[in-house]
Amino acid sequence: MTGLALSARGIRKRFGDREILRGIDLDLERGEHVAIIGPSGSGKSTFIRCLNLLERPEHGTIDLDGQRVFDATVRGRAGDARRLRRQVGMVFQSFNLFTTHTALENVSLAQRKVLGRSKAEADERSNALLTRVGLAEHAHKHPSQLSGGQQQRVAIARALALDPRVMLFDEPTSAIDPEMRNEVLAVMKDLAAGGMTMVVVTHELQFAELAADRVLFLADGEVVESGTPTDVLRNPRHARTQQFVRAVGGGG
Amino acid sequence: MTGLWDGLLLGLGTTLLIWVGAIVVSLVLGVPLSALRRAEHWAPRLIGGAWAALARGIPPIVWIILVFYGLKFGPFQAFPPLAAMVALGVVNSAYVGDAIRAGLDSVPRGQWEAAKATGLGGVVTMGRVILPQAFPIMLATITAYSITLLKNTALASIIGVSEMLYYAYQAVSTGTNPLVAFLAAGVIYLACTVPLGFLARWIETRSVIAVVR
Amino acid sequence: MDWIVDLVERVMGLLPGLWVSLQLTAGAVAAGIPLGFLAGLALQRRNRWITWPIIGLVEIFRGFPALLTLYLVYFGLAGFYPLDAFTSVVIAFGLTTGAYSSEIFRTAIASVPRGQLEAADALGLTSWQRLRTVVLPHVLTIAVPPVIGIVIISFQGSALAYAIGMKELLGSAFSQGMLNFTLIPELLVAAGLYLAVTLALSGMESLAARRARRIAGRGPVAATKNLAATATAA
Numbered sequence: 001m002t003g004l005a006l007s008a009r010g011i012r013k014r015f016g017d018r019e020i021l022r023g024i025d026l027d028l029e030r031g032e033h034v035a036i037i038g039p040s041g042s043g044k045s046t047f048i049r050c051l052n053l054l055e056r057p058e059h060g061t062i063d064l065d066g067q068r069v070f071d072a073t074v075r076g077r078a079g080d081a082r083r084l085r086r087q088v089g090m091v092f093q094s095f096n097l098f099t100t101h102t103a104l105e106n107v108s109l110a111q112r113k114v115l116g117r118s119k120a121e122a123d124e125r126s127n128a129l130l131t132r133v134g135l136a137e138h139a140h141k142h143p144s145q146l147s148g149g150q151q152q153r154v155a156i157a158r159a160l161a162l163d164p165r166v167m168l169f170d171e172p173t174s175a176i177d178p179e180m181r182n183e184v185l186a187v188m189k190d191l192a193a194g195g196m197t198m199v200v201v202t203h204e205l206q207f208a209e210l211a212a213d214r215v216l217f218l219a220d221g222e223v224v225e226s227g228t229p230t231d232v233l234r235n236p237r238h239a240r241t242q243q244f245v246r247a248v249g250g251g252g
Numbered sequence: 253m254t255g256l257w258d259g260l261l262l263g264l265g266t267t268l269l270i271w272v273g274a275i276v277v278s279l280v281l282g283v284p285l286s287a288l289r290r291a292e293h294w295a296p297r298l299i300g301g302a303w304a305a306l307a308r309g310i311p312p313i314v315w316i317i318l319v320f321y322g323l324k325f326g327p328f329q330a331f332p333p334l335a336a337m338v339a340l341g342v343v344n345s346a347y348v349g350d351a352i353r354a355g356l357d358s359v360p361r362g363q364w365e366a367a368k369a370t371g372l373g374g375v376v377t378m379g380r381v382i383l384p385q386a387f388p389i390m391l392a393t394i395t396a397y398s399i400t401l402l403k404n405t406a407l408a409s410i411i412g413v414s415e416m417l418y419y420a421y422q423a424v425s426t427g428t429n430p431l432v433a434f435l436a437a438g439v440i441y442l443a444c445t446v447p448l449g450f451l452a453r454w455i456e457t458r459s460v461i462a463v464v465r
Numbered sequence: 466m467d468w469i470v471d472l473v474e475r476v477m478g479l480l481p482g483l484w485v486s487l488q489l490t491a492g493a494v495a496a497g498i499p500l501g502f503l504a505g506l507a508l509q510r511r512n513r514w515i516t517w518p519i520i521g522l523v524e525i526f527r528g529f530p531a532l533l534t535l536y537l538v539y540f541g542l543a544g545f546y547p548l549d550a551f552t553s554v555v556i557a558f559g560l561t562t563g564a565y566s567s568e569i570f571r572t573a574i575a576s577v578p579r580g581q582l583e584a585a586d587a588l589g590l591t592s593w594q595r596l597r598t599v600v601l602p603h604v605l606t607i608a609v610p611p612v613i614g615i616v617i618i619s620f621q622g623s624a625l626a627y628a629i630g631m632k633e634l635l636g637s638a639f640s641q642g643m644l645n646f647t648l649i650p651e652l653l654v655a656a657g658l659y660l661a662v663t664l665a666l667s668g669m670e671s672l673a674a675r676r677a678r679r680i681a682g683r684g685p686v687a688a689t690k691n692l693a694a695t696a697t698a699a
Contacts, residue, residue, distance in 0.1 A: 052587055085589040096584035100602035100680055109598055110588035142680055155584075162588065309660035309667075311621035314635060318652050406530035410628055417533055430540035434533055442528040449528075 005030040005065060005197040006088075006166050011050055012059035012072075013043075020046050021057065022221040026199075028166070033198045035208035035229070038218035039244060044201045045093075047218065048168050051199065052088045053081040064088070065165065086114060089159030093171040095151040097143040103130065103154045104139040107161050115162060122161075129157035133187050149180030153187055160191075167191065169200040173207075185211075205248055209233055217241045256423050260437055263416035270336050270405045270415060275398060277341020282348030289353050300349070307346035313407045315339040320411045333415075336408035340401060347397040355390030356382065392456040399448045403441065416440060475654045482637030483658055489623040489633060492555035494616055497562025504563065505570025519567070526564035532625050534561055539629050550631045558622055566615050573608040574600065610674040617666045621659065634658060 006028040013021040020043045028034060036044045049055040051062065053070060062070035062084075069084045070076070097106050107126035111117045117125070130136050133153040143151050152172060159167060169188065173181040185207050192198055192211050202208060208215055208229055215232040217225045217240075225232055225241045236242045288300030307315075319342075320328065320335040328335050359382050367377040409418035420437040424430045504519050526534060538560075539553035548556070577600050585595040627636040638655035642648030 054583060054587060081586075082589045082591065085587055090584075090587040092580060092584060092587075094580050096578070096580035098581055098584070098599055098602075099578075100606055101598075110590065113594045113598065114589045144679060158584075158588070305664065306660065309663040310656045311624040311635075311659055313624045313627070314652065314656050314659060317635070317639070318649070318656065321652070322649050403528075403530040406532045407625075409532070417530065417536070420533075421536065424536075424540060430544070431537070434537040434541055438525070438529045438533055438537070441530060441533065442525065445528040446524060449524075 003066060004028060004063070005032070006051070006199075007063040008051060008060065009062075010060040011047065011057045011062075013046055013050060013055055013057045020221050021050070023059075024218075024221075024223055026216070028197055028199065030197055031195045032214065033192050033200070033212050034214045034216060035212035036199065036201045036216045036218055037203070037205065037208060037232075037244070037248075038224075041220075042218040043221040044218045045170055048090075048170050048199060048201050051166075051168055052085050052090050054090075082114075086162055087164055088166045088168060089162060089164035090168045090170065091152070091155050091159050091172050093174050095143070095148070095155045095175070097151055097155055097158070099143050102140050102142055103135065103146065106143075106154055107158045110158070111161050125161060126157070129160055130154070132190075133157050134183070147180060148176040149183045152176060152184045156184075156187055156191070166197045166199065169198065169202070171201050171203065173202070173204060203248065205233060205245070217244065219244070256420075256428055256433060256436060259419035259423060260416055260440055263414060263419035263437075264440060266333060266413065266415040267402070267405045270333050270340070270408055270413070271398075271402050273333070273337035274340035274344060274401055274405070277337055278344035278348045278401075281342065281345035282352055285345055285349030286352035286356070289349060290356065304346040304349065307343050310343075312340060312343045312404050313410065315343055316407055316411060332411055332413050333408065335411065336405065336413055340404055340407075343404070344397060344401050347400075348394055351390050351393035351397065352386075354393065355386035358389050359385045388455065388458060392452055395448065395452040395455055399445050399452065402444055402448070406441075472654065475651060476658065478641060479634060479637055479651070479655055479658060482632060482634040482655075483662075485631065485633040485637075486620065486623040486626075486635075487662075489551070489554050489558070489626055489631070490616065490620040492551070493558030493562050493619045493622070496555050496559025497619070498566055498612060498615075500559065500563030501566025502570045504567035505572075505574050508567065508571045509574055523564045523567050526560045529561075531558065531561050531622050532628060534558075535625055535629065550626065550629050553629065554623070554626045554631065558619055561622070562615055562619055565618070566612060569608055569611045569615070570604065573604045576607065577603045606680050607677045610670050610677055613666055613670040613673060617663055617670070620662060620666065624659070 004027050006026070008024065008026045011021050011024045012019065024043075024047055026034070036048065038044050046055055050057045050060075053062075057070075057072055059072045060070075061068060061072070064084065064087055069080065097103075098109065101109065104123060104126050107129055108119070108122035111122035111125060112119060127136065127139060130139050133156055135150060135153055135157070138146060138150060138154075143154070146154065156172075172188070173184055176184060181204070185204065188198070188200070188207075189211050200208075200212070210229075212229050214226065215229050216223050217232055217236070217238075219240050225236060225238050231237075232241065233245055236245055285300055285303060288296045289304070291297050291300070310318075316336055316339040319339040320332065323335065323338075328338075363381055363385065364377070367381045372381065405415055406417040408415050409421060412418070416437050420433045423433045504523065507519055508516055510516060529537075535554065535557040538557040539548065539550065542548055542553075542556075581599050581603075582595065585599045590598065623633055624635040626633050627639065630636070632640070634655050638651040639648070642651035645651075
């Protein structure tokens with residue numbers, strides 16, 4: 001394996017005249033799990049969306065397994081972003097399942113359209129994935145018939161269906177009722193244990209502490225502090241980080 | 253050419269006359285209809301529902317012809333536009349009734365209850381508390397349906413009422429180019445309906461603000 | 466008991482006319498709905514050169530009484546190319562229906578939740594694939610109820626074809642009634658038939674609305690709920 005699974009350098013992004021990301025670097029080893037935490041407006045969602053080019057940075061580069069897949073100075077071709085997205089899966093805060101399709105169809109859809117698998121092949125894989133996230137019996141239900149936690153697990157299965165090398169999670173449990181968050185976190189822990197390279201933007205500091213190899217604290221578009229969970233969450237060095245951990249940690 | 257425009261303007265007068273008449277009829281019928289449909293008991297609700305179904309389920313042109321040929325006495329014989337007014341009024345009453353009902357229903361339950369709790373009588377409650385809130389919404393919807401009503405007045409031409417479309421038709425049968433005649437009539441219709449449309453949308457945006465406040 | 470036999474006889478006598486009405490409706494809808502869909506799709510663009518002409522045409526055909534449009538096509542275009550009554554009705558009502566339904570489709574297409582579009586992008590689908598697998602199913606599901614509303618309006622509008630001499634339901638009732646001096650009874654039976662078909666279609670509309678709410682959620686469906694009603698109100 002060629003070293004870094006994902007390497008993002010100098011990522012800058014502005015919306016109008018506000019600079020949301022002021023130059024962020026991230027190097028991810030294969031199988032590493034990075035948690036990104038920070039206050040609202042810090043740019044964490046924007047950053048993770050830059051990693052699969054749902055947002056296009058004005059400045060910076062992204063490499064996947066040593067290959068340059070994005071360079072802000074080079075005008076990309078239409079298929080570039082698509083190719084990147086086959087390797088990088090994303091799970092959204094609001095699940096974003098296709099409501100007019102069943103859970104099984106949701107997971108099979110991209111396999112057939114993007115990877116060209118046959119219906120039989122795709123459905124077999126989808127059933128396996130749904131079983132893995134604990135939702136095999138719900139395969140023929142529509143998203144409106146599923147709870148938030150169930151929908152998010154289907155969303156994870158859907159993203160995994162393309163066999164991505166990196167999985168991105170944008171606040172995966174923020175829109176789920178507390179009682180149902182654990183089922184999603186369990187799936188994510190399982191995925192991590194299996195060696196998936198993961199970047200997770202989250203408010204769940206306990207999860208970050210238990211499952212992450214590294215924690216990045218983002219504020220005002222910059223990485224303020226970075227290190228092991230113990231370093232950042234238990235012994236933060238910067239005042240800003242201390243402030244944040246105290247405020248969030250207190251509430252639980 | 254001036255003959256065409258003269259005719260169309262004369263026709264416009266009749267068009268507007270039928271329109272206003274039908275609006276009046278539909279308001280007069282719409283109020284009791286809305287009361288029927290908001291009743292506690294199932295029987296008046298059923299009657300109201302049946303009335304609405306008949307008014308909406310039978311095409312306006314059929315209503316006009318039924319009223320015209322069916323009520324062949326006195327004022328209807330002497331004054332054909334009356335038949336159109338009544339027929340179109342009946343059709344529109346279903347929509348008006350629905351608009352009134354929706355407007356009243358949109359006022360939060362709390363308002364009715366608070367009024368009762370503070371000892372305000374029925375009429376005062378209606379007049380001072382409920383209607384001011386319900387009215388803008390009712391008005392927006394009724395204005396929107398009035399536009400359809402205006403267009404439906406053209407159907408009266410089929411029973412020989414000399415409104416705008418009738419004059420256009422006559423002009424064509426006496427040699428005017430059909431495209432010219434009908435497009436001219438169309439322009440006048442647009443001159444009426446487009447501003448009404450803006451009015452309806454304007455009322456709607458203002459009523460939303462009023463309710464939110 | 467005689468009146469039942471009488472009623473049945475009258476209904477049977479009017480069935481050919483009803484059939485013509487249904488054919489007219491089908492023609493108008495077949496012409497108008499695709500037009501409305503294309504207009505709704507085109508109105509998603511921000512380019513004024515595209516949207517303004519379409520809005521203009523939509524306002525014109527919504528502002529003209531349907532009967533006027535019919536005369537315009539039947540008498541007006543007859544100068545250039547002789548049109549039979551049926552074709553005229555299809556063209557005229559196709560334009561009217563297209564204008565009304567454009568607003569329905571515009572709202573439906575715009576109401577596809579952005580998140581689902583992003584999810585499609587994140588999975589690497591092309592724009593075309595996204596249209597087919599996410600946009601279209603959503604639009605077809607939530608646009609069906611108000612489109613059925615438009616079908617009802619078209620069906621009632623088919624009665625106007627009587628004005629250009631077509632033997633649809635109203636026309637048959639009229640001519641048979643005049644022939645046998647039983648105009649009012651014939652008209653009443655015809656009215657009843659219009660009512661029956663309208664009620665059946667309304668029932669379908671409610672079922673479709675329930676299904677749409679179940680699948681697409683309350684928000685998008687509510688947005689299209691009043692469109693069929695206000696569509697007729699210019």
